[in-house]
Amino acid sequence: MTSLTLAPGQPFSLDRTLGCGQVFRWDREKDGWWYGIVGDRAMRIRQDGSRLTFEGAPARFIRHYFSLDMDLPPVLEAIDRDQFIHAALTTSRGLRLIRQSPWECLVSYICSTNSNIPHIRKRIGAIAGMFGREIVFKGRTFYTFPGPSAISCGGTDNLAACRLGYRQPYVAATSCMMTNVQRWVETSATLPYEDARKALMTFPGIGPKAADCVLLFAFQQYEAFPVDVWIRRIMQQQYLPSLNCDASLSNREYDTIRRFARNHFGKYCGYAQEYLYAARER
DNA sequence: GACCAGGAAGAGT
DNA sequence: ACTCTTCATGGT
Numbered sequence: 001m002t003s004l005t006l007a008p009g010q011p012f013s014l015d016r017t018l019g020c021g022q023v024f025r026w027d028r029e030k031d032g033w034w035y036g037i038v039g040d041r042a043m044r045i046r047q048d049g050s051r052l053t054f055e056g057a058p059a060r061f062i063r064h065y066f067s068l069d070m071d072l073p074p075v076l077e078a079i080d081r082d083q084f085i086h087a088a089l090t091t092s093r094g095l096r097l098i099r100q101s102p103w104e105c106l107v108s109y110i111c112s113t114n115s116n117i118p119h120i121r122k123r124i125g126a127i128a129g130m131f132g133r134e135i136v137f138k139g140r141t142f143y144t145f146p147g148p149s150a151i152s153c154g155g156t157d158n159l160a161a162c163r164l165g166y167r168q169p170y171v172a173a174t175s176c177m178m179t180n181v182q183r184w185v186e187t188s189a190t191l192p193y194e195d196a197r198k199a200l201m202t203f204p205g206i207g208p209k210a211a212d213c214v215l216l217f218a219f220q221q222y223e224a225f226p227v228d229v230w231i232r233r234i235m236q237q238q239y240l241p242s243l244n245c246d247a248s249l250s251n252r253e254y255d256t257i258r259r260f261a262r263n264h265f266g267k268y269c270g271y272a273q274e275y276l277y278a279a280r281e282r
Numbered sequence: 283g284a285c286c287a288g289g290a291a292g293a294g295t
Numbered sequence: 296a297c298t299c300t301t302c303a304t305g306g307t
Binding site for chain 1: 302305
Binding site: 163165247 | 283284285287288289290291292293
């Protein structure tokens with residue numbers, strides 16, 4: 001068991017960070033411990049005030065994964081451009097964007113389309129359970145997220161058992177494509193936002209929204225502003241009243257929204273998106 | 283641009 | 296029990 005103390009003036013809320021829907025493989029137990037699996041290590045972590053206690057990962061991993069090394073106040077100050085975002089920043093104070101594993105994040109957001117969060121979690125869990133490696137930690141069973149070849153070579157029937165619906169061929173094709181890509185993470189990380197976005201959208205099942213999520217959650221491209229049904233509604237109500245949320249979201253309208261956000265909130269608009277999403281009215 | 287597939291969990295009635 | 300919505304994408 002290891003612990004670390006948060007630096008003064010660096011807000012962090014474990015509950016808000018893990019509970020806001022950016023990541024799908026963590027569970028909070030009633031005693032306050034969060035259990036999750038990241039890469040090939042299962043771990044647990046809890047927060048008591050400014051103290052984080054954890055097992056299964058070294059402090060430097062925790063610091064990096066939860067972006068605790070990022071100086072958050074200047075970011076929040078930069079995006080705090082109006083009363084509405086100000087309220088959202090207050091409500092979800094301490095929310096930080098996680099540095100997710102790119103491959104798992106890519107598949108997760110292929111699986112996320114037109115689904116609610118519990119359902120997305122179920123799909124990711126099914127893929128891991130089917131093709132991943134079992135790890136027992138604290139009497140609980142976890143499964144690592146399988147690599148591209150484990151999925152693409154694992155058999156159509158096994159993938160079908162994961163009940164992905166129309167997303168299944170996208171996951172299969174993207175996995176197959178990825179087995180032929182060299183140094184995907186390193187290459188993508190060097191590209192500027194718009195180029196990285198175009199590159200991601202060449203994978204089947206990755207459209208503008210999923211690409212922006214992967215850029216934001218796995219590549220720390222804070223310019224990305226994923227527009228889903230919630231964000232579109234909020235943007236219509238608060239910033240762009242001329243939007244028509246009854247019609248389906250066109251690429252043109254998506255671009256209108258993300259360019260407005262980039263202009264209005266600045267280069268950390270992705271952080272603004274996550275706070276707006278976390279504060280959405282359910 | 284409009285429409286549709288593929289599908290299941292959650293929320294509301 | 297039934298309907299509507301859900302962190303959309305790709306093809307026609």
